[in-house]
Amino acid sequence: MDDLFNGPGQRRRAMNLGGTAQASQREVFEQARASRQARLEERRRQEAATQIQALWRGTLGRKRLYPELRRRVGEDIAGLDAMKCLALLPADDEALGQWSHAMCAQEDPFSLSRSPQQRSWLALMRRIEIRLLHGIAKGPMSPSSVYNARILNLLFTKLGDPGITRNLFSHLLQNDYYKLLNEALAKVGVNGKKSSILPPLASLITVPFATFPGDDEIYSACLRQCLRYIMTLPLLPNRLPIASLTEFSSRLPLSSIDMVEDFVLDLAASLNPSEKAHLLANLVTFMPPRYTALQASSLKTYLRFLSLLLSGVAPNALEPLSSSQNITIDSSWVQDDEDVLMEVKPSAPLQTISLDNKTRTRLDTLSQPGHLQSLLTATSKHKSSKSDLYSFLLLVWNVWPLRKDKIISSILASSGDGFIRELYRLHVRSSPLGKSDDVKSLKDPAVAHHWPSFLCLTDMYTQLLLTMGDDEFFASSTPVPAPASSSQRMQSNPLTIGEVISFSRQALNIALALYWGIGSNDKDKTLTSYCVPGINVTFEDVRYQATKLVQAVHARDSRKPFTPPNHWLFSTQLDMRTFVSAAVIEEQEMMDPIEQQIPSRSRRDNSHLTPRLAVLNNVPFAIPFNVRVEMFRQFVRMDMAKHDRAEFSFHSRTRAVIRRDHVSEDGFNKLGAVDLKGRVQITFVDHFGEEEAGIDGGGLFKEFFTSLCREVFDTNRGLWSSTPNNELYPSPHSFAKEPHSLEWYRFIGRILGKAMYEGILVDVAFAGFFLAKWLGKSSFMDDLASLDNELYKGLIFLKHYTGNCEDLSLTFSVNEEELGVTRIVDLIPNGRDAVVTKENRLQYIVLMCHYRLTKQIRQQSAAFFEGLSDLIDPNWLRMFNQQELQILIGGVNSAIDLEDLRANTNYGGAYSDEHPTIQTFWKVVSTFTQEQRQSLLRFATSCSRPPLLGFKELYPKFSLAPSGDDENRLPTASTCVNFLKLPMYRNERTLKQKLLQAITSGAGFNLS
Incomplete structure (x- = not known):
């Protein structure tokens, strides 16, 4: 069949019944999409071409129209047609300036506002006024801007119709009126004060306040914008000419700032730091x-x-x-x-x-x-x-x-003192702050508004106490005639003693509550977080200020008591046993080697301390004194254990051979660098070089220490001076500041630290201002009286002087004379040229006190305290004040309790409590005066004051032993072991006579 239809040798053509040959469905879709896209692009090109043509035609039209509009503006410049032309013209500074210049020359430039064409005029003017304002902001230095500003001023002062004026100005406010004025002023600059634009520009800022009533919303709106955009300009007063500045200042309605209260409070929070400053x-x-x-x-x-x-x-x-x-x-x-x-x-x-x-x-x-x-x-x-x-x-x-x-x-x-008195009586006394020890009550927003008055009073009264003498402090409790001058009133105590007692307790409650109640979450929070706007004070700051106040008042109370019993104690709220045990554990944890990596901090920074230790370091007087002494002893014992200082450990002993006639020299050379926390074994040699008999079980060291103190604290050696009350402080002379002398101070500090470490009492009294250095405190007015009473009286005279202080010819300098040479020391930089005046005399008084009490002995005190700190932790010392430190060093300066002494006395040899001689001894001693009893105690122990916690703390115990039956023999003592050797006297009269003769003879150590 193939051959029949196609002929021989021909192949049949392939047929595709689904459509185009070899074409897939996807390819068909792509081709359709491409075709559609091409049509869209073509349409866009056509539309763009049309727009370009229209734009070009419009541009050509405007080129032909704008000259015509400008021409018509000039033909009828005061008419409505000119305004229409201006409205149609773009931002044309030349035409706008021409119109504003011409309108300023008109007798009635706004007559159209009262014509039948009023509505059209108003609509056009709303557009023109915005262009006028932008023209000013764009180029304030151009001549046309001057007329623009003038016509705007006329618009609000000459228009005459309040409704239209309000309409026009409301429109300007909605279109950044003050913001644009801000731009104009900024462009003129600080150096453009001669610019002709400034007078009308300044007027534009304030013209609304003269145009609208104070209760109008526009008035308050203008005030808000003026504060935001005008008052934040840097150097605003320097930008305006003097004449304009006077008018500007008189028109500025700052007295009505309360009408925009909410706005200004929000504004303060929204501005950047630079804007706030300006x-x-x-x-x-x-x-x-x-x-x-x-x-x-x-x-x-x-x-x-x-x-x-x-x-x-x-x-x-x-x-x-x-x-x-x-x-x-x-x-x-x-x-x-x-x-x-x-x-x-x-x-x-x-x-x-x-x-x-x-x-x-x-x-x-x-x-x-x-x-x-x-x-x-x-x-x-x-x-x-x-x-x-x-x-x-x-x-x-x-x-x-x-x-x-x-x-x-x-x-x-x-x-005068009325400010503090009013502050306390009207604001602080009745406040709920400090009425309880609950920290939650302090953070309650309901009491937040009381904090500023409390903090202000705390700061001011603490500062006032620095230059207030005791006579002035206590004067408020006695009615006195009103002083004649404000300068005298300024220095009297503004609070009665009863008010000081109440206020100090209130502050103490706050401090204690915050020591217990500040957590890590509260540490950095400010009072602003607790509804006190703007007060960037943390509760840690509050605690610090309250602590400073109670410390200052307590120091006054320690010097001359006036508070009731237990006023300072916190024991009513605390179980002392629990407190002590917890504090000891906390201190032990602080002694841990890991914790010792904590960096040194200021006294103010207690962040590394637990609440109990912080209380002991800052307000220790809230804890009973005997409790603190017990804790001090426990801290020492813990430190001894840490240094392997058990009672019978001899492997860490340091042996020192001391010549009797060179005690201080040998002590300095042999013990200056050794570890005094370990045991020190003393061996005495006489002037022949022979060792004295005896084994040092603690007694010989005490004897060495007693002899050493007698020498190193001798004021004739040049290292120490004494006050009129025979209290010691480092010598202020230049010799005492030499390196060798400072090493001696460091050594003496270590030796005294050793005594405190071992519980050995030292019969030496230090000046209070020197003891204050041990606690990291400064000394002020009242301490000066104990050092230099004449200077103190002179400063008191200056403080109350009612005349011209400059007549006294005082400067901020001191004349120091040493070895016949006088030199001038400045209290402040160039102080010899700074005259003391009524305004700065308090500063001079405090600086003078600081120089005499602190600066002159700073290096000596620092060296001494460095040595003391080798053995005694400074935090342990801060558990006490100056008076308590003196007791810690030398014992209680109080009556000797014979019953306590007798109950803690050991007897040796034939003696016992029932022995007739012993019975007679206690009977005789009971007839002694306190001075004679102190002489007896000094004779037997080398210290006339009893131990802090009673004679049970005396180590070794006070002991009595017979020394034969020869009644012609005097009693002798071995002070190194607190041992009194008493012959067996047979009658009371002989015993009393011999004992008084011995204890008043001034005899020294007796080894026999």
Whole structure:
């Protein structure tokens, strides 16, 4: 069949009944898509061509039309047609300037607003005023901008129709009116004060306040935007001419700031640090003249606004620590080799603020006495703003901590003692703060508004105590005539003794509650977190300030008691046994080698201490003294155990051969570098070089120590001086500061530390201001009386002087005379050129006290304390105050309890408590005066004062033994072992005569 149809040799053609030969379905779809895309592209090209043609035709049309519009503007420049042309023209500065120039020359430029064409005029003017405003912002230095600004001013002052005026200005406000004015002023710059645009521009800022009533929403809206965009401009007063500045300041409605209270509080939180600084600088320029006229609500809002703005400024951001212009004296100072710097809580600014000198100077005004006095005067008329004033003051001395004392002094100088008295009686006394020891009550938002007044009072009263003498402190408890001058009132105690007692207890409760109640979650939280806006003070700061106050009041109470019994004690809320055992365990944990890697910290940083140890280090007087002494002994025993110092371990002994006639020299050479926490075995040799008989079981060391102390504390050796009360302190002379002398101080400190470590009492009294150095404290006014009473009287005279202080010719310097040579020592940099005035005399007084009591003996005290700390942990010492330290060193300066002594006496040989001689001995001693009993105790033990916790603590025990029956023989003693050798006297008269003769003869050590 193939051949029939196709012929021979031909092949049949293949047929595809599904469509085009060899084409798949996918290929068909792709071809259709490509065809459709090609048609779309063609359509787009056609549409684009049409648009380009239309644009080109429009451009050509505008080229022909705009000249015509500009021509028509000039033909009827005051008519409606000109306004229509301006509205149709794009941003044409030339035509707009031509129109505004011409309109300014018109006698009635807005007559159309009162014509039948009013609606059309209003619609066109709404468009034109926006163009005028943008023209000013775009090129404020161009001549046309001057007329643009003038016509806008005329629009709001000459229009005459309040409704239309309101309509037009509302439109401007909706289109960034003040923001554009801000741009214009910024472009003119600080150096463009002669620019002709500035007078009308300044008027545009304030014209709404003269146009609209104070209760109008536009008025408050303008005030909000003015504060946001105008008052945040850097150096705003320097940008305006004097004439314009006067008008600007008088029109600025800052006295009505209370009407935008919510806005300004939110604004303070939203601004960046730089804007806050410039806003503060501008406010402090324009606002102070209005202080006396401010209503209570405005003053309250203003103070809150200032506080919130200041709260974003880090301490010292506006006043570097290196500044020497203002020096603050504070009881928490730390000393370096030359200068004095206040201990400031470390704080880094959130953002570095770069400020020009003029802005910085204006910001400094916030802390100046004149400005603060103006605020004090204003708030005195409006009691409701007092709390906000206290918050502001806290922030001021937080931002300028180096001026804190100057700020407080200026407040006290201007307001007298009434400020503190009112602060306590009206705000703090009745507050719930400190009424309980529950930390939850302190964090209650309901009591949050009481914190600023408490903190302000705490800071001010603590500072006041630094320069308040005891006579002034206690004067408030005795009615006295009112002083004649404000300077005298400034220095008297503003609180009665009863109020001081109540306030100090309130502060103590707060401190104790926070020592127990600050957790890791609370440590970095500020009072702002507890509903006290703007107060960036942590509860740790609160605890620190409360602690400083109670320490200052307690120091006064220790010197001259005035508080009731148990006033300072916390024992009513604590189980002392539990407290002691827990504190001992915590101290033991702190002694762990791992824990010893904790870096050294300031006294303020207690973050590494447990609550109990923090209490013992900061407010130890809350714990009974005998409890603290017991804990001290336990801490020492733990340390002994740690150093393998068990009672019978002899492997760690240090043997020292001491010549009787060179005790101090040999002691310095032999024991200056040894480990004194181990046992020290003393061997005495006489002047022939022969060893004395006896084995040192502790007694010979005590005898060595007694002889050593007698020599090294001798004031004739040059290392020590004494006060009129025979209390020792390091010599202030240059000899005492030489390296060799400092080594001696270091050695004496180690020897005294050894005595405290071993519980050996030392019959030496140290000056209170020197003991304060052991505790890391500074000394001030009252301590000076014990050192130099004449200087103290002179400073008291200066403090109360009512005349011109400059007439006294005092400078911030001291004349030091030594070996016939006089040299001048500056109390501050260039102090010899800084005159003492009424304003800075308190600073001079405190610096003078600091120099005499601290700076002159700083190196000597540091060396001594370095040696003492080799044996005694400084934290252990801080469990006591100066008076208690003296007791710890030398025993209780109180009556000798014969019953206690008799109950803790050992007898040797034939003696017993029933022996007739012993019976007679106790009968005779009972007839002795306290002075004679002290002489007996000194004769037998080398120390006239009894041990702290009674004679059970005396080691070795007081002992009595017979020394024959020869009644002509005097009693003798071995003080090294507290041993009295008493012949067997047969009658009372002989025993009393011989015993008094012996104890008053001044005889020394007797080995026999």
